[in-house]
Amino acid sequence: xxxxxxxxxxxxxxxxxxxxxxxxxxxxxxxxxxxxxxxxxxxxxxxxxxxxxxxxxxxxxxxxxxxxxxxxxxxxxxxxxxxxxxxxxxxxxxxxxxxxxxxxxxxxxxxxxxxxxxxxxxxxxxxxxxxxxxxxxxxxxxxxxxxxxxxxxxxxxxxxxxxxxxxxxxxxxxxxxxxxxxxxxxxxxxxxxxxxxxxxxxxxxxxxxxxxxxxxxxxxxxxxxxxxxxxxxxxxxxxxxxxxxxxxxxxxxxxxxxxxxxxxxxxxxxxxxxxxxxxxxxxxxxxxxxxxxxxxxxxxxxxxxxxxxxxxxxxxxxxxxxxxxxxxxxxxxxxxxxxxxxxxxxxxxxxxxxxxxxxxxxxxxxxxxxxxxxxxxxxxxxxxxxxxxxxxxxxxxxxxxxxxxxxxxxxxxxxxxxxxxxxxxxxxxxxxxxxxxxxxxxxxxxxxxxxxxxxxxxxxxxxxxxxxxxxxxxxxxx
Amino acid sequence: xxxxxxxxxxxxxxxxxxxxxxxxxxxxxxxxxxxxxxxxxxxxxxxxxxxxxxxxxxxxxxxxxxxxxxxxxxxxxxxxxxxxxxxxxxxxxxxxxxxxxxxxxxxxxxxxxxxxxxxxxxxxxxxxxxxxxxxxxxxxxxxxxxxxxxxxxxxxxxxxxxxxxxxxxxxxxxxxxxxxxxxxxxxxxxxxxxxxxxxxxxxxxxxxxxxxxxxxxxxxxxxxxxxxxxxxxxxxxxxxxxxxxxxxxxxxxxxxxxxxxxxxxxxxxxxxxxxxxxxxxxxxxxxxxxxxxxxxxxxxxxxxxxxxxxxxxxxxxxxxxxxxxxxxxxxxxxxxxxxxxxxxxxxxxxxxxx
Numbered sequence: 001x002x003x004x005x006x007x008x009x010x011x012x013x014x015x016x017x018x019x020x021x022x023x024x025x026x027x028x029x030x031x032x033x034x035x036x037x038x039x040x041x042x043x044x045x046x047x048x049x050x051x052x053x054x055x056x057x058x059x060x061x062x063x064x065x066x067x068x069x070x071x072x073x074x075x076x077x078x079x080x081x082x083x084x085x086x087x088x089x090x091x092x093x094x095x096x097x098x099x100x101x102x103x104x105x106x107x108x109x110x111x112x113x114x115x116x117x118x119x120x121x122x123x124x125x126x127x128x129x130x131x132x133x134x135x136x137x138x139x140x141x142x143x144x145x146x147x148x149x150x151x152x153x154x155x156x157x158x159x160x161x162x163x164x165x166x167x168x169x170x171x172x173x174x175x176x177x178x179x180x181x182x183x184x185x186x187x188x189x190x191x192x193x194x195x196x197x198x199x200x201x202x203x204x205x206x207x208x209x210x211x212x213x214x215x216x217x218x219x220x221x222x223x224x225x226x227x228x229x230x231x232x233x234x235x236x237x238x239x240x241x242x243x244x245x246x247x248x249x250x251x252x253x254x255x256x257x258x259x260x261x262x263x264x265x266x267x268x269x270x271x272x273x274x275x276x277x278x279x280x281x282x283x284x285x286x287x288x289x290x291x292x293x294x295x296x297x298x299x300x301x302x303x304x305x306x307x308x309x310x311x312x313x314x315x316x317x318x319x320x321x322x323x324x325x326x327x328x329x330x331x332x333x334x335x336x337x338x339x340x341x342x343x344x345x346x347x348x349x350x351x352x353x354x355x356x357x358x359x360x361x362x363x364x365x366x367x368x369x370x371x372x373x374x375x376x377x378x379x380x381x382x383x384x385x386x387x388x389x390x391x392x393x394x395x396x397x398x399x400x401x402x403x404x405x406x407x408x409x410x411x412x413x414x415x416x417x418x419x420x421x422x423x424x425x426x427x428x429x430x431x432x433x434x435x436x437x438x439x440x441x442x443x444x445x446x447x448x449x450x451x452x453x454x455x456x457x458x459x460x461x462x463x464x465x466x467x468x469x470x471x472x473x474x475x476x477x478x
Numbered sequence: 479x480x481x482x483x484x485x486x487x488x489x490x491x492x493x494x495x496x497x498x499x500x501x502x503x504x505x506x507x508x509x510x511x512x513x514x515x516x517x518x519x520x521x522x523x524x525x526x527x528x529x530x531x532x533x534x535x536x537x538x539x540x541x542x543x544x545x546x547x548x549x550x551x552x553x554x555x556x557x558x559x560x561x562x563x564x565x566x567x568x569x570x571x572x573x574x575x576x577x578x579x580x581x582x583x584x585x586x587x588x589x590x591x592x593x594x595x596x597x598x599x600x601x602x603x604x605x606x607x608x609x610x611x612x613x614x615x616x617x618x619x620x621x622x623x624x625x626x627x628x629x630x631x632x633x634x635x636x637x638x639x640x641x642x643x644x645x646x647x648x649x650x651x652x653x654x655x656x657x658x659x660x661x662x663x664x665x666x667x668x669x670x671x672x673x674x675x676x677x678x679x680x681x682x683x684x685x686x687x688x689x690x691x692x693x694x695x696x697x698x699x700x701x702x703x704x705x706x707x708x709x710x711x712x713x714x715x716x717x718x719x720x721x722x723x724x725x726x727x728x729x730x731x732x733x734x735x736x737x738x739x740x741x742x743x744x745x746x747x748x749x750x751x752x753x754x755x756x757x758x759x760x761x762x763x764x765x766x767x768x769x770x771x772x773x774x775x776x777x778x779x780x781x782x783x784x785x786x787x788x789x790x791x792x793x794x795x796x797x798x799x800x801x802x803x804x805x806x807x808x809x810x811x812x813x814x815x816x817x818x819x820x821x822x823x824x825x826x827x828x829x830x831x832x
Contacts, residue, residue, distance in 0.1 A: 053613060060791045077593075084616040087788050089776055097778070100684045102696050234791040257793060328579075328800075329618040332792025 040434050042411035043293070050292040051104070052081055054299070057088045057097060058107035060331050061233060061251040062338055063133045063280050063360060065321055067107060068330045069306035079298035087329070090232045091190040098285060099124040105299065107132060108283035111192035111378045113404045118379075120192060120387050125286035129300050129409035131370045132280040132307075134361040137195055137270040138255035138346070139202060141170070141247035142240055146265040146349070148173040160352055164272035164443055167206020174208060174225055177246075187231035187239060187248035191220065194279050197381040198270045199228065199249035204462040205273075205444035213386040214470035220385060222473055240264050251279075252341040252360075253333040259347050260337055266348050268443075271358050275441035276365050278374035289409065300413035303368070305422060310362035318343045363427070370410055372434035373450025375401035380453045384463035386470045391478065397453040407434050494520040506824050509817070510534055564799035569806070572799040580620035587615040619780045625807065628781030631698055632770045632815075635705025636763050642706070643713035643762065644755060648747060650714070651721020668711040672704050672769040676776050679703050697779040704773040709766035713758035720754025721747055749827075756823035763819055767812045782808055 058064040067085055070076050076083040086103070088094040095112055097103045099122060113126035141149065152169040153161040177184045188195040191213075200210040203226055211224025221227050231239055236248045241263045248254075249270075258264035270277055282303060289296050309317055322342050326335040340347055346356035361367045376397045382388045411430070417423035438449035448456055458465055469478050501516035514531040518524060546566050553565040564572075598610040619627065650657040683700045724747065732742045748755070774783025786804050789797045 052611065053616065060788075080611075082613045082616045085618070086778070086780070087791065089778060089787060093776065093778060096680075096684075100696065234793055237793070253793075326794070328789070328792055328794070328796075332788070332794050332797070334794045337794075 038433060039431055040407040040411060042415045043297075043406075043408040044412070047294060049080055049294050049298055051295050054081060054104040054295070055084045055086060055102070056105050056107070057086050057094045057103040059091060059094060059233065060087055060333075061107075061136075061280075062253060062325055062331055062342060063136045063251060064107045064330065065310055065325060065342075065360075066132050066282075066303050066306040066362060068324050068327075069309055069321060070302040072324050073306070073309065075302035075305045076299075079302050081295070081298055081302065085329070091193070095122065098126065098283065101285070101288075104288060105282060105284035108281055109190055109193045109195075110278050110281050110374060111194060111197070111382070112190070113281065113283045114375055114378050114400070115192035115382070115387075117404050118382075118388070118400060120382065125403070126283045127286045127289050127404055127406050127409075128281040128283045128370050129289070129296055129406045129413070130282040130303050131278055131368050131374070132282055132303070132362070134276045134279055134365065134367045135269065135271040135358055136279045136341070136360045137198060137249060137251050138266040139199060139247060139249045139268050139270075140240070140255045140258045140264040140266045142243070142245075142264050143262075145170075145173055145246050146267070148176070149267065161349075163268070163348075163354070165267045166443065167203045167208055169206070170203070170267075171207050178225065183227050184225070185227045185229060185245045187236055187245040187250075188228055189233055189250055190230060191218075192378075192382070192387070194270070194277070194378075195249040195251070196228065197378065197385075198273050198277070200381070200385060202268060202273050202443065204460070205442070207462075209462055210385070212464070212470045212475070213389075215389055217470070220387075222386075222470055223475075237261060237263055253331065253337045256337050256340050256347060257333065259350055260334075262350065265350075266346070269346060269356060269359060271356070273443050275439075276358070276361065276367075278371070278377075281370065289406070293409075296409055297413045297416060300410060301417055301422075304363075304410075304413060304417060307363035307368045308423065308427070311364050311367075315344055315357070366429050368410070369429055369432070370405040370407050371432075371436050371450075372398065372401040372405055372407070373436045375405045376435075376450045376453050377448060380456055383453075384457060384460060386464055389469055391454075391464075391466050391468070394452065394454055398451075402434075405434070407432070494522075498522060558798070561795050561798060564802060568799040569802045572796055573803045575796075576621040576800065576803060580622050583617055583620045586617055590615045590617070621785065624781050624785050625811070627698075627779065628770060628774065628783070629811070631701045631774070631779055631781060632705060632763070632766050634698070635702040635770065636709060636759075636766050638702065638706040639710035639762055639766065640713060640759060643710040643758070644717050647714045647717025647755075647758075648721055648743060648751075650718040651751070652743075652747070657718065664711065664714065667707075668715075670708070672708045672772050673776070675704050675707050676700070676773060679707070680777065695779075697777045700777040701770060701773045701779040701781070704777070705766045705770050708769040709762040712761035712765060713755070716754045716758025716761065717751060720751030720758075723754070724750045752827045753823070756819070756827070760816060760819040760823070763815055764812060767808070767815060771808060 056067060058067055071083060071085055088097065088103075088106070091109060091112070094103070094106050094108070095116065098106050098108075099116070108126075108128070110131070113128050115121050116124045116126045149165075149169045150161065152172055153165055156162045174184045186199065188199050190196065203210045209223055209225045210228055211221040211226070213220040214222055219229065229245070231245065231248065233250050233254050236245070236250050236254050237257050239245050240248060240258060241261075247264075255264075255266040259266065270279075282299075284296070310321055319339070322335055322339045325331040325338050325342070326333065331338060340353070341356070341359045344355060344357040344359065345353055346359055347353040379388070379392075379397050379400060383392060411428065414423065414428040418425050418428070435450045438447055440447040442448070446456075446459055454466055457463065464470070464475065467477055468475050470476075497516045497520035501513040501520065501522075504510065504513040504516065510530075511534050514527045514534065517527045518531075550565040550567065553563040556563040594613065598612070601608050601610055646660070650660055680700050683696055683703065687696060687699055728746055728750065732746050737745065770781070771783040771786070773779070774781045775787040778784060782804055786801055789800045789804070
C-alpha cells in the first residue's frame with residue numbers, strides 16, 4: 001500500500017510540476033487575454049469508499065444514459081458501489097430530495113447547482129464533478145405554427161427548409177397572434193433549465209423578446225412578446241396538442257415524440273443554437289462531496305467510463321444504449337422514438353430526417369469536463385434575463401463558478417482511470433485552467449469568452465446590460 | 479326388526495353439518511359468492527341454492543363478460559396521443575409482462591448475490607481476517623414490490639388514523655363541550671385534498687425527521703402521514719355518531735353502577751358503538767387507499783402511485799395498458815381490503831349487519 005502511495009505521490013508531484021511549468025509558459029505567452037488562472041490540479045487521492053450504498057435520482061430523458069450505462073454494465077459495481085437509480089416526478093422534487101439528503105446525487109440541469117448556490121429558488125450548496133453530456137435538446141412548435149413559419153423560411157435546392165432556422169421566421173407569426181390579441185405561449189422545463197436559456201437565446205437572436213425576470217416577477221414575463229412557462233417534459237406533447245402552449249424546448253424523446261404522434265414539428269436543435277453546449281451535470285450537495293471524497297471519485301470514475309462507452313467507436317454502442325434506455329425503469333419510451341437522436345439522426349418535419357451526429361455528445365470534445373466557462377455562461381444568461389437582479393463584476397462570475405463546478409474532483413477520477421489503464425491520458429484536458437477557448441459558434445455568431453462575462457453581456461442585443469435592472473415593468477438604469 | 483331408512487329425504491352424509499357451517503360462516507364474512515357451493519354439497523335446499531348461485535355468480539359473471547366484450551370492441555376506436563385506448567387483450571398482455579419483469583428482476587438479484595458471495599469468498603481466501611461487505615441488491619423495485627410497499631404504507635397511515643380518530647371520536651361523543659370545540663376544526667379540515675396537504679407534510683417531515691441513515695424513508699413517512707390526514711375523518715365522525723347513539727338507558731345503568739369513566743368506555747361505549755366504529759374504519763381504509771395513490775405520485779414513495787406516474791412519464795405505446803393494469807390492481811386490492819375489514823367486523827361483533 002505505501003509503495004503505491006509513494007509512487008502516486010511522486011507521480012503527482014511530477015505532474016504538478018509539469019503543469020505549473022506549462023501554466024507559467026501559458027501565462028507568459030498570452031498578454032492580451034485576461035490573466036489565465038492556474039491550471040486545475042486533480043484533487044488529492046484518499047482512501048476507502050465512505051458510503052457504498054447510494055441512491056441517485058434522474059428525470060426520464062435520454063441524457064440520463066451515463067447513469068443507466070454505469071448501472072447496467074456494472075461500472076458502479078466495479079467501483080464497489082451499490083447504486084439504486086430512481087426516476088423522479090419533476091425537476092423541483094429531484095432538487096429538493098438531493099438537498100434533503102434522500103438522494104445522494106442526481107442527474108441535474110446545468111443551471112440547477114448554480115441557481116441553488118446563488119440562492120435563486122431553494123438555496124443550497126450543490127457542486128458538480130461531472131458534466132453528463134453536450135447538446136441534446138430541441139425546440140418544437142405546433143403544426144399550425146409551423147405552417148405559418150414555413151412561409152418565411154427559405155427553401156434549399158431540394159425544396160426542404162434551410163437549417164438552422166432562425167427565430168426571425170417565427171417573429172411574423174408571433175406578431176400575427178399578438179395583433180389578434182392572442183398570447184403566444186411556449187413551454188420549457190424549469191426556470192433555471194438549459195432549455196429556458198437556449199429558447200430565450202434563440203428567440204432573442206431572431207428579434208423576439210422572451211421576457212425578463214425581476215424580484216417582483218418570478219415568472220419571467222415582463223415585457224415579453226413570447227410568454228414562457230414551466231411544463232414538465234412528459235406533459236409537453238399533451239399540452240401542445242391541447243393548444244395551451246404553441247411550442248416548447250425540451251430534451252429527447254419529447255421532440256421526436258411530437259413528430260411520431262403528428263402533433264408538432266421540431267424546428268431547431270440546441271446544437272444549432274450553440275455548438276457543443278453544456279447540458280446536464282451530475283450534482284450532489286457540497287456537504288456530501290466533502291464528507292465522502294473517495295465515494296465521489298468512485299462515482300465519477302464509473303460515469304466517465306459510461307460516457308466513454310457511449311461515444312466509443314463512432315457511436316457503435318449507441319443501439320445497445322437505445323435498448324437500455326427503452327426499459328421502463330429508465331426512459332421507457334418506445335425504442336423507435338429514442339433511436340433517432342441517440343444514433344445520430346433527427347427528424348424535423350415528418351419525413352425530413354437529417355443527420356445529427358452531434359445531437360448527444362457524452363464524451364468527445366471533453367464533454368464530461370465541468371468547465372468553469374460553462375457555469376459562467378449560465379450565470380451570464382441568468383443575469384441577462386434578470387434572474388440575477390443586480391449587476392455583478394467579472395470576479396463574482398469566476399468565483400461563483402469555482403464554488404459550483406469542480407474540475408479538480410473530475411481530474412482526480414480521470415487520473416485514477418488513467419493510472420488503472422482504463423482510460424487514455426489524451427482523453428482529458430490536463431492543461432486546462434477550467435475555461436474553454438472563446439467561441440462564436442452561436443446561431444447569431446456572437447463571440448463568448450468565459451473570462452469576460454460582462455463584455456459578453458454588452459454584446460448581446462436583447463438583455464440586461466451593465467448597470468441595468470428591471471423595475472416597475474421595464475428596464476431602468478441603476 | 480328392520481330399521482326403515484328413508485333414503486329420499488335424509489342424506490346420510492357425515493360432512494353435511496360441517497359444510498353447512500362453512501357456508502354460514504362465509505355468508506356472514508361477506509363471501510356469499512362461495513356459500514351456495516358448500517350448501518349444495520351439503521344437500522341443503524338445492525332449488526334455493528341454485529337460485530342464489532345464479533344471482534351471485536352467473537349473472538355477475540355474464541355481465542362481466544359482456545363488459546369485456548364491449549370494452550374490447552370500443553377501445554381501438556378511441557385514439558389518444560399515447561395511442562388507442564388498450565383493450566382487454568393488451569391489458570392482459572401487459573399484466574403478464576409485469577409478472578415476467580418481476581421474475582427477471584428476481585433472477586438478477588440472485589445473480590448479484592451470487593457474484594457478491596463469490597467476490598467475498600475470494601477475498602476471504604486471500605486474507606481470512608479481512609472484513610467483507612454484504613449488501614442488498616439495489617435494482618429497481620418490481621411491480622410486486624410496489625404493491626407491497628403501497629400496502630405497507632396504507633396500513634401505517636390507517637393504523638395511525640385509527641389511533642387518533644377512535645379516542646377523539648369517543649371523547650367527542652361523550653362530551654358535548656369537546657364536540658362543540660372540535661367540530662369546526664373537523665369540518666374545515668375534512669374536505670382538504672391530499673394533494674393540498676402534501677407540500678406542507680413534505681416540508682414538515684423534511685425538517686423534523688432528520689436522520690443520517692433512516693430505516694424508514696422520508697417518502698414513506700410523508701405518504702403515510704398524508705393518508706392519515708385524509709382518512710381519519712370518516713372514522714372520527716362515525717365513532718362520534720356511534721357513541722352519541724348509545725341507548726340512554728344503558729348510560730343510566732353505568733351511572734347507577736357508578737362505573738369509572740375508563741370502565742364505562744371499555745364496557746359500554748366501545749362495544750355499543752362497535753358497528754359504527756367499524757363502518758367508519760372501513761370507510762377510512764377505502765379513502766386512505768385512494769389517497770395513497772395520489773400521495774405516492776408526488777411523494778415518490780415507490781408504490782403503485784409512483785408506478786402509474788412513471789408509466790405516464792414513459793409515454794411508450796405500452797404505457798396506457800400498464801396504467802390500466804395498475805388501475806385494476808388498485809381496484810381489486812381496495813375491494814379485498816374492504817372485504818377483510820368486513821370479515822374483521824363480523825368476527826368482532828357478530829350481530830352487526832353489513
